[in-house]
Amino acid sequence: QQQVKQSPQSLIVQKGGISIINCAYENTAFDYFPWYQQFPGKGPALLIAIRPDVSEKKEGRFTISFNKSAKQFSLHIMDSQPGDSATYFCAASVRTGGSYIPTFGRGTSLIVHP
């Protein structure tokens, strides 16, 4: 059972456009929602994260929108750049056994054309 569903699987955007990646979750116990960015040959790196008590968080060109009632959250990349081309993973976590362990979506491969 996939606890975090991510779409689309791949996304192609023109430079300067808006990239939007969506995620949905089932477990209402999740209380931390990070997004990770992964470049080829590298491990994932934390990009931005949100708690469920806020509906939006913005850091530079990256914004998370969170809809608790719909159990959905999304990543918006404004003014997308070729350097943003990477795989993006949403995640959801809840404290288990003393630690927050993220459950990841399947990932979205983003290509930004110059």
Place this chain on the structure above:
Amino acid sequence: KAGVTQTPRYLIKTRGQQVTLSCSPISGHRSVSWYQQTPGQGLQFLFEYFSETQRNKGNFPGRFSGRQFSNSRSEMNVSTLELGDSALYLCASSPDPGTAGNTIYFGEGSWLTVV
């Protein structure tokens, strides 16, 4: 500060063999976790160690095991390798895993190919 270091980076094993992967966490980080990344299944949690104790375990068969040493370095072992074990194995460390805003830092991974 040095990042999370994983060795070896690439390895090829034969079906039925076993493999051991190593991970050195960021200095001061007591939590180490392991993930398997494949194109079909994405990132899947294997297990997490904190101060040498396994605190969490993912849904993987007993062929997958790990341990953590007193210096926080960790190893994972896969016995009786199967073709489906071919994957990128990622190690991650974190300073404060019990806090929601805690950042998990990933290494670059060990690419395992089983033939």
